[in-house]
Amino acid sequence: MLHYLDKALTAPKPTRRSFLKISAGALGGLLIGGAIPLPGQAAEGETLITPFVQITPDNRVIVISKHLDKGQGTATGLATLVAEELDAALEQMAVEFAPSNPQVYANTLFGIQGTGGSTGIANSFDQYRQAGATARAMLVQAAAEAWGIPADQISIANGMLSGGGNSASFGEMAGAAGAQAVPEAVTLKTPEQWVYIGKDMPRIELPLKTRGSVGLYGMDAQPDNVLMAATARPPKFGATVKSVDAAEAFDMPGVRDVLQIPQGVVVVADNTWTAMQARDLLSIEWDEITAETRGTDALMAEYTALLDQPGLPSVTRGDAPMKMAAAEQVIEADYSFPYLAHAPMEPLNVTVLYDGDSVAFWTGSQLQTLDHGTAAAVLGLPMEKIAIHTLWGGGSFGRRATPDSHLVAEASMIGKAWLDKHGSAQPIKLVYSREDDIKGGYYRPLTLHRVRAGLDAEGNISGWNHRVVGQGIMIGTPFAEFTVRDGVDHSSVEGAADTTYDLPDMAVDVHHPEVGVPVLWWRSVGHTHTAYVMETMMDELAIAAGRDPVEFRLAHLQNDPRLAGVLRLAAEKAAWDTAPAEGIHRGVAVHKSFNSYVAEVAEISIRDDGTVKVHKVTCAVDCGVPVNPDNIRAQIEGGLGYGLSGILREEITMTDGEVDQYNYPDYTPLRIVDMPQVEVHIIPSTEAPTGIGEPGTPPIGPSVANAVFQATGQRVRALPFSKHGLA
Amino acid sequence: MVTFTLNGETKSVDLNPDMPLLWVLRDELKMTGTKFGCGVASCGACTVHIDGEPTRSCQTAVGDLDGAVITTIEGVETREASAIQAAWVELQVPQCGYCQSGQIMSASALLAETPKPTDEDIDYAMEGNICRCASYSRIRKAIHRAAEILEA
Numbered sequence: 005m006l007h008y009l010d011k012a013l014t015a016p017k018p019t020r021r022s023f024l025k026i027s028a029g030a031l032g033g034l035l036i037g038g039a040i041p042l043p044g045q046a047a048e049g050e051t052l053i054t055p056f057v058q059i060t061p062d063n064r065v066i067v068i069s070k071h072l073d074k075g076q077g078t079a080t081g082l083a084t085l086v087a088e089e090l091d092a093a094l095e096q097m098a099v100e101f102a103p104s105n106p107q108v109y110a111n112t113l114f115g116i117q118g119t120g121g122s123t124g125i126a127n128s129f130d131q132y133r134q135a136g137a138t139a140r141a142m143l144v145q146a147a148a149e150a151w152g153i154p155a156d157q158i159s160i161a162n163g164m165l166s167g168g169g170n171s172a173s174f175g176e177m178a179g180a181a182g183a184q185a186v187p188e189a190v191t192l193k194t195p196e197q198w199v200y201i202g203k204d205m206p207r208i209e210l211p212l213k214t215r216g217s218v219g220l221y222g223m224d225a226q227p228d229n230v231l232m233a234a235t236a237r238p239p240k241f242g243a244t245v246k247s248v249d250a251a252e253a254f255d256m257p258g259v260r261d262v263l264q265i266p267q268g269v270v271v272v273a274d275n276t277w278t279a280m281q282a283r284d285l286l287s288i289e290w291d292e293i294t295a296e297t298r299g300t301d302a303l304m305a306e307y308t309a310l311l312d313q314p315g316l317p318s319v320t321r322g323d324a325p326m327k328m329a330a331a332e333q334v335i336e337a338d339y340s341f342p343y344l345a346h347a348p349m350e351p352l353n354v355t356v357l358y359d360g361d362s363v364a365f366w367t368g369s370q371l372q373t374l375d376h377g378t379a380a381a382v383l384g385l386p387m388e389k390i391a392i393h394t395l396w397g398g399g400s401f402g403r404r405a406t407p408d409s410h411l412v413a414e415a416s417m418i419g420k421a422w423l424d425k426h427g428s429a430q431p432i433k434l435v436y437s438r439e440d441d442i443k444g445g446y447y448r449p450l451t452l453h454r455v456r457a458g459l460d461a462e463g464n465i466s467g468w469n470h471r472v473v474g475q476g477i478m479i480g481t482p483f484a485e486f487t488v489r490d491g492v493d494h495s496s497v498e499g500a501a502d503t504t505y506d507l508p509d510m511a512v513d514v515h516h517p518e519v520g521v522p523v524l525w526w527r528s529v530g531h532t533h534t535a536y537v538m539e540t541m542m543d544e545l546a547i548a549a550g551r552d553p554v555e556f557r558l559a560h561l562q563n564d565p566r567l568a569g570v571l572r573l574a575a576e577k578a579a580w581d582t583a584p585a586e587g588i589h590r591g592v593a594v595h596k597s598f599n600s601y602v603a604e605v606a607e608i609s610i611r612d613d614g615t616v617k618v619h620k621v622t623c624a625v626d627c628g629v630p631v632n633p634d635n636i637r638a639q640i641e642g643g644l645g646y647g648l649s650g651i652l653r654e655e656i657t658m659t660d661g662e663v664d665q666y667n668y669p670d671y672t673p674l675r676i677v678d679m680p681q682v683e684v685h686i687i688p689s690t691e692a693p694t695g696i697g698e699p700g701t702p703p704i705g706p707s708v709a710n711a712v713f714q715a716t717g718q719r720v721r722a723l724p725f726s727k728h729g730l731a
Numbered sequence: 732m733v734t735f736t737l738n739g740e741t742k743s744v745d746l747n748p749d750m751p752l753l754w755v756l757r758d759e760l761k762m763t764g765t766k767f768g769c770g771v772a773s774c775g776a777c778t779v780h781i782d783g784e785p786t787r788s789c790q791t792a793v794g795d796l797d798g799a800v801i802t803t804i805e806g807v808e809t810r811e812a813s814a815i816q817a818a819w820v821e822l823q824v825p826q827c828g829y830c831q832s833g834q835i836m837s838a839s840a841l842l843a844e845t846p847k848p849t850d851e852d853i854d855y856a857m858e859g860n861i862c863r864c865a866s867y868s869r870i871r872k873a874i875h876r877a878a879e880i881l882e883a
C-alpha cells in the first residue's frame with residue numbers, strides 16, 4: 005500500500021505557475037463537455053493569491069477547500085477563517101474543492117490529502133487564517149502602490165479597500181495583488197479582534213441544498229454521453245468469478261456491454277435502472293475458495309473463546325490483578341457490538357473517463373492522495389495524468405475514506421476494460437445500489453469486550469482489567485505506521501486504553517482475529533464501542549459503590565479538568581440534582597474523542613410496548629475555540645442521532661459468510677419519531693479548535709443505556725437494543 | 732408513449748413503461764434534484780408530488796403516469812414550499828443535504844394538507860423520510876417555523 009503514498013509524495017513539487025495551471029484545469033477547463041456545473045467558475049490565473057484563496061474580477065473570494073465537505077460544515081468553516089483575516093464580506097465568499105495535490109493540500113495531521121478523524125478545522129485553523137492574512141497583505145500592498153500612499157493608511161472593511169480618499173473592491177485590486185511578492189510573515193488577528201470566528205455562520209451551500217443541490221454531489225454528475233454501470237460483486241467476501249453467462253443481460257434493451265473485472269461483473273447501460281435490472285439477469289458462478297464463509301454465529305463463538313485468552317498488551321500499568329484480588333467488590337461484564345454499515349444517504353458512486361493516456365474521476369473523494377495513487381498504480385499512469393475532481397459528499401460517516409481506495413480502483417478497471425474493448429474513451433458512472441452498500445462490507449468491526457473492575461472499601465476504583473476482541477481497522481493500511489504498535493491497533497482500544505479516569509492499576513489487551521470481512525472506521529471509530537463500555541461500567545461501579553454517577557466520575561477525573569468541566573456543565577443544565585418528572589429516567593456519560601470533550605445526559609421513558617423513547621439529551625461540549633457555534637450544535641445533534649441509530653436497531657449479521665440484511669427495511673436507521681430534543685451547551689475557550697464531526701457520537705449509547713438501567717434495572721451489554729425488545 | 736405535466740410543462744417520453752419515474756427524471760431528463768437513496772420506497776429521498784400527493788418516484792412506473800401532474804424539487808413553487816425552504820435556511824436544517832429534496836417535498840405536502848401541524852402530524856408525515864445525518868430536530872422546528880411564516 006505504502007508505495008502509493010511514496011509515489012504521491014515524491015511527485016514533482018508544483019511551482020506557483022504550475023499550480024495555476026492545475027487549478028484552472030481543475031476548476032473549469034477539464035470538465036467533461038462543460039456539463040457538470042460546479043459551484044463557482046474558473047478564475048483567471050492571475051487572481052490566485054495563494055493556493056487557498058482566489059479572488060475573481062467580479063469580486064468573489066473563492067476559498068479552495070482541501071477538505072471534502074460531506075455535511076460536516078468544514079467548507080463554511082474554512083471560508084470563515086479566510087473571511088476573518090481578509091475582512092471580506094460574507095456575501096462574496098465561495099468555496100471550491102482543491103485538486104489532488106499532497107504538496108499543497110495535505111491534511112497536516114495525516115501528511116496526505118484527506119479528510120477524517122474530525123481534523124478538518126483542527127489542522128486548518130492556522131493555515132487558512134494565514135492564507136486570508138496573506139491575501140489581505142497583498143491586496144493592501146497593491147492598493148498602496150496604485151494610490152501612492154503608505155500601506156498603513158489603507159484599511160479594509162466588509163470587502164472594500166480604502167485609504168487617502170480612494171476605494172476599491174477586492175475584485176478591482178485582485179490582478180495587481182496577484183503580482184505582489186508573497187509576504188514572508190503576516191500577523192494574525194487576536195481573538196478579541198474576531199468578527200466572524202465564534203459567531204453562528206450560515207452554511208455557504210445551504211440555499212442550494214434546499215433546491216435540489218443541483219450539481220453538488222458525485223451522484224448528480226452528468227457529463228455528456230455518460231453511461232451507467234452496476235457491478236455484480238461476490239455474495240461472500242473474497243470470492244471471485246468462476247464463470248458468467250450474460251446472454252439474458254445483453255438482451256435487455258439499453259445494455260451497452262458486460263465487462264468482467266477482478267471485482268466482479270459490470271453491466272454498462274444507457275441508464276442506471278437498466279444497468280441494475282440487467283445485473284439481476286446475470287448468472288454467475290462464484291469461486292469461494294478464498295472467500296470468508298463464516299457466519300456471525302461462528303465468529304461470535306470464536307471471539308468469545310478469545311475473551312478467555314490473554315491478548316496483545318496495550319496498557320500494563322500498576323498491578324491490576326493484585327488490586328483486584330484485594331478489592332472489596334469486583335464487577336465483571338462482557339459486551340458485544342455488531343458489525344455496522346455506514347449507509348450514507350448518497351450511495352457510493354464515481355464517474356471515470358479514461359482515454360489510455362490520462363484519467364479523470366468525479367467523486368466525493370475523501371482521501372484524494374490514496375485515490376490518486378491507486379489510479380496511478382492500477383492504470384500505470386504518471387501522477388500528473390490523473391485528475392481527481394472532488395464533489396460534495398451526501399454523507400460519509402467514514403465510508404468514503406477507504407485506505408484501499410476500492411471505489412476508484414474498481415472504476416479504473418471499468419474504464420480500462422471499456423477502452424480495451426471499444427477503443428474509445430467513454431465517461432462511465434459506477435453507482436452502488438443501497439443493497440450494494442448494505443451488503444458491501446467496510447463495516448464497523450464486530451467487537452467484544454470483557455471488563456473486570458474492583459472497588460475498594462472507600463468505593464473507589466481499584467484495578468481495571470480490560471480485554472477487546474475485534475479486527476484491527478488500520479492493520480494492512482498506509483495508516484498502520486502511525487496507529488499499530490507491537491501488533492496492537494490503537495483504533496480498537498482508543499477511548500479505553502487512553503482513558504483519563506484515574507486508574508493507576510490498569511491492564512488492557514487485545515486480540516485481532518483475522519476475518520475476511522472488510523472493516524472501516526464508522527463515525528468515531530473505536531470510541532463507538534469503548535465509550536459504551538467505559539461509561540456503562542463507570543455507572544455500574546458508581547451504583548455498586550452507592551455513589552452518585554456524576555460525583556463518582558468527577559472523583560476519578562482529578563487529572564482531566566476539561567472532561568470534568570463538560571460533565572459538571574451537562575449535569576447542571578440537565579438539573580441532574582433534581583428528581584426527573586414521573587416516568588422519566590436519566591442517564592449520563594462523558595467521553596473525550598478527537599481531542600474534544602462531550603458530556604450527554606439522556607432522559608428516557610419506556611413505552612407501553614417496552615421500547616425506549618429518548619425524550620431529551622442535554623449536552624456540554626468543549627472543542628476549543630468554537631469557530632462556528634451553530635455548526636457545532638448541528639454536529640452534536642447529528643452525531644448523537646447517528647450514535648443512537650447505531651445502538652437501537654442497526655446490526656449486520658452473516659449466515660455462512662453472506663450478509664443477511666439488504667436495504668433500509670432491515671438495516672434500519674433512526675427516523676424522526678425516535679429523534680430526541682437536543683440541547684447543546686458550548687464551553688467558551690481560547691484553546692486551539694478540535695474535532696466536532698465525531699465527538700457527539702460516543703456518549704449517546706452509554707447515557708441512554710444508563711437511563712435504561714434506571715428505568716428497568718436491566719444492563720444492556722449485547723447491542724443493538726432491539727435484541728432485547730427495547731427498540 | 733406517455734404524456735404528463737412536469738413542473739408545468741407537457742412532456743412525452745417513449746421508454747420502457749416499467750422504468751421508475753426516479754430514473755426517468757434523473758437519467759433521461761437529466762433532472763437530478765430528485766435523489767436515489769434506496770429504490771424500495773423506504774427512505775423518501777426520491778419524493779415528488781404527483782397530482783399534489785407526496786409520492787416515492789422510485790416505485791412509480793412511468794407507464795402509469797399518462798396524464799399525471801408531476802412536481803419535483805426543481806419546480807415546486809407553492810407558498811408552502813417557499814415557506815419550508817425559507818425556514819430550512821433560517822434554521823440551517825441540511826447537513827449533507829442529500830435527503831433534503833425529499834424532506835422538503837414531504838414537508839410542503841404536509842403543510843398544504845395541515846397548515847398548523849402538531850408534532851404527531853409531523854411524525855406521521857415525515858416518518859418515511861430518512862435523514863442519515865439526523866437533522867430531524869431541526870426539520871421538526873423548521874416545519875413549525877414554516878407554519879408560522881405561512882400564518883403571518
Ligand code: FES
Nearest residue numbers: 768769770775789
Ligand atoms: S429512493 Fe425512493 S424511497 Fe428511497
Ligand code: FES
Nearest residue numbers: 827828862863864
Ligand atoms: S442531511 Fe444528510 S441525509 Fe439528511
